[in-house]
Amino acid sequence: MKRIAIQGFEGSFHDITAHHYFQGEQIQMICCATFEEVFEQMKNDPTVIGLTAIENTIAGSLLHNYELLLQSGMTVVGEDKTHISHCLCCLPSQSIKDIKEVHSHPVALMQCRKYLSQHQNMKIIEADDTAGAAQWIAENQVTGVAAICHADAAKLYGLTILENNIEDNKHNYTRFLVLSDPRKADMLRPINETNKSSLVFSLPHEEGSLSQVLSILSFYTMQLTKIQSLPIIGREWEYMFYVDITYDNLVRYRQAVDAIIPLTRELKILGEYKAA
Amino acid sequence: MKRIAIQGFEGSFHDITAHHYFQGEQIQMICCATFEEVFEQMKNDPTVIGLTAIENTIAGSLLHNYELLLQSGMTVVGEDKTHISHCLCCLPSQSIKDIKEVHSHPVALMQCRKYLSQHQNMKIIEADDTAGAAQWIAENQVTGVAAICHADAAKLYGLTILENNIEDNKHNYTRFLVLSDPRKADMLRPINETNKSSLVFSLPHEEGSLSQVLSILSFYTMQLTKIQSLPIIGREWEYMFYVDITYDNLVRYRQAVDAIIPLTRELKILGEYKAA
Known part of the structure; x- marks a missing residue:
């Protein structure tokens, strides 16, 4: 059983990527609120594997994650690339006219810039996570608010998709790094x-x-x-x-x-x- | 009289930088809501000069502005570097305990990440502009909300500074480009x-x-x-x-x-x- 620390909730792009990368293996997710916490988890328990986004074809490098990686002393043992597509979703009782606020991760908001600029009446609010924004709406039955997340996350939390594929550019890929304590690296990827x-x-x-x-x-x-x-x-x-x-x-x-x-x-x- | 299109309001870092770069010259600001509009202004009137942020020592390159510059066919005729420091400010009637929301430009929010993570009770909300967030609070007498902007902008709009220099890193500089229609470039900077x-x-x-x-x-x-x-x-x-x-x-x-x-x-x- 591998335990994987990610930033984000169930249904987040980190979660989707972890399941893709470790396909066929038994994994258990450790969902963290911040990237700092991902590295903290790995530091406290050297058997924990980390998975973090590092680069996106639209937004460029995630400089803060590079910095955290550098400071942590952890080592890269793998990479994966995931196609990013976003939907706008809300409670089933709501329609597009009701939406006054859009919550999502800043990178997702940036990737849907064009769509959002066509909906100036929606206030843009940063959240820690794409799927987390969806979960928050679902659990608290928040009206007037939509989330931007992957369609899978919308389904997972029982939200209605108002519009799918709202990302500006359809060629939107994120590169993720798989990280571990250097002492465990050889078990995760034979150097040869x-x-x-x-x-x-x-x-x-x-x-x-x-x-x-x-x-x-x-x-x-x-x-x-x-x-x-x-x-x-x-x-x-x-x-x-x-x-x-x-x-x-x-x-x-x-x-x-x-x-x-x-x-x-x-x-x-x-x-x-x-x-x- | 030079007319300078910037993204942002009076008191924004673009405004501060424009006045520094064109020191001693008569200038008139054209305040735009978006970077797209800055380029639009220049396209519609070739005598308009643009000034846009392009790179920051903490946040890295502003990829979207590189893209706009490339698409616009405008040319770089100058650069300037400005030391960035941020304050948290609000209406004089408010104190730190009253603040439930912080509004600012996404880059400024990112630059104050540490300070904001110590104030988890404050909801982080993206605004188009640092000084614009301050102006909005002042004009609408918004309680419970603070802005992150330069101390000069706080003073300009009559706000109280709750805390100054809240940026994570004191070595925070932004590089700005001065842009013009290529036909006007030689008048603005002799090629020699x-x-x-x-x-x-x-x-x-x-x-x-x-x-x-x-x-x-x-x-x-x-x-x-x-x-x-x-x-x-x-x-x-x-x-x-x-x-x-x-x-x-x-x-x-x-x-x-x-x-x-x-x-x-x-x-x-x-x-x-x-x-x-």
């Missing part, structure tokens, strides 16, 4: 089966320092799938780099990392895993 | 005085293609100040790159761009300007 790595490092402010690092990765035939420079908090306009690379030869990958270490500052491997 | 350029391009999925482009920029002594890979909407897990470079020789810079064009797809110069 990995072909992707997430790295973070900072660079001295010298001309061409990034191009040198990327050239070396390229000489070692590492394939770059993501790069993002991020401001280092507290040192304005100095940057840290988050880089994802894929490889088909583990030895070559390790040699590549060894080769760039002397040119980087504070390089940290966030995890090695199998690409989704 | 520029030393910074923002580029966007996509790359074929070939090994090392990014490292080649960055190596060439480095050979031409271009200094990279920002890089971000972004999912191309509609083509999942293919990436576009936003890159900022600085230069001290305009001719060399132009040669560098010419040299990378054949290796990139859809390269576009978002603008050339003087670094802040």
Whole structure:
């Protein structure tokens, strides 16, 4: 029995993704109110596995989760990608005319920007979770309020779908990371089966320092799938780099990392895993 | 008299930044409800200058504004950086115990995450603008509600500051871009005085293609100040790159761009300007 800590309720995208990733295995969800709590759960019990969103094709990277991952010392052991679609749902007694407020997670609200801008009369209210907003409406029989969540969550909580697929862009995918205590990583993904790595490092402010690092990765035939420079908090306009690379030869990958270490500052491997 | 379109009200960070950037010049603000409207104003009247936030040391890039800029065909003619600090403010008749709701812009809410998590009883509600939330409370004499905005905006609207500097991180800076119709760019910043350029391009999925482009920029002594890979909407897990470079020789810079064009797809110069 694997215990998976997620941010969100039953029916949330984290819950849907966890069931997809661990298909065929017995899992038990630990539903947390915040991402901080997910990491707290893992810290308190090293057998707990975490699953957190990290990137979305529309909203970009979830910088706060990168930060939490970095601070936690947990390691990435897997990834999954989930197609995101949203519906607007409310109590069966309500119709679209009754809706004065829309509750959802800020990222979901951002993903339905166009739809919401066509309904200016609806007040937009942030909730901790998409499915949580649906649950709250259902449990408290809240009238005049709709939630934005996955259609599965609407059904789960007995709500009526006013409109489905209200996301601005239909090509909306979220990438999730599966996280664990480094001591448990090998049990979750044999290192020989990995072909992707997430790295973070900072660079001295010298001309061409990034191009040198990327050239070396390229000489070692590492394939770059993501790069993002991020401001280092507290040192304005100095940057840290988050880089994802894929490889088909583990030895070559390790040699590549060894080769760039002397040119980087504070390089940290966030995890090695199998690409989704 | 320059007319500057901004998202937000009098007292907003856009307003504060516009007055700083155009210090000593006569300016007139065009306050817009959305970033879309800022670009609309510029499209309808080519003499209107735009000013929009593009990046924050805590929240990262404002991807939606990058997208609007790219679609609009406007060009960057300047940049400015503003230190962001937030206060919690309300009607003078209210005290902290009375506050049940906090209204502000989503980015400001995110920047005060720690403070807000210590006040779980306050419902978090998204508003279009920080100063707009303050104005709304003042004009409608709304009790039980506080706004998060700059202390100057609180004073402007006659609100009491319950707590100042509530942002999580004191090293909180936002970078703003000054935008204009390309036909007016030369009047706003003589090209010879520029030393910074923002580029966007996509790359074929070939090994090392990014490292080649960055190596060439480095050979031409271009200094990279920002890089971000972004999912191309509609083509999942293919990436576009936003890159900022600085230069001290305009001719060399132009040669560098010419040299990378054949290796990139859809390269576009978002603008050339003087670094802040």
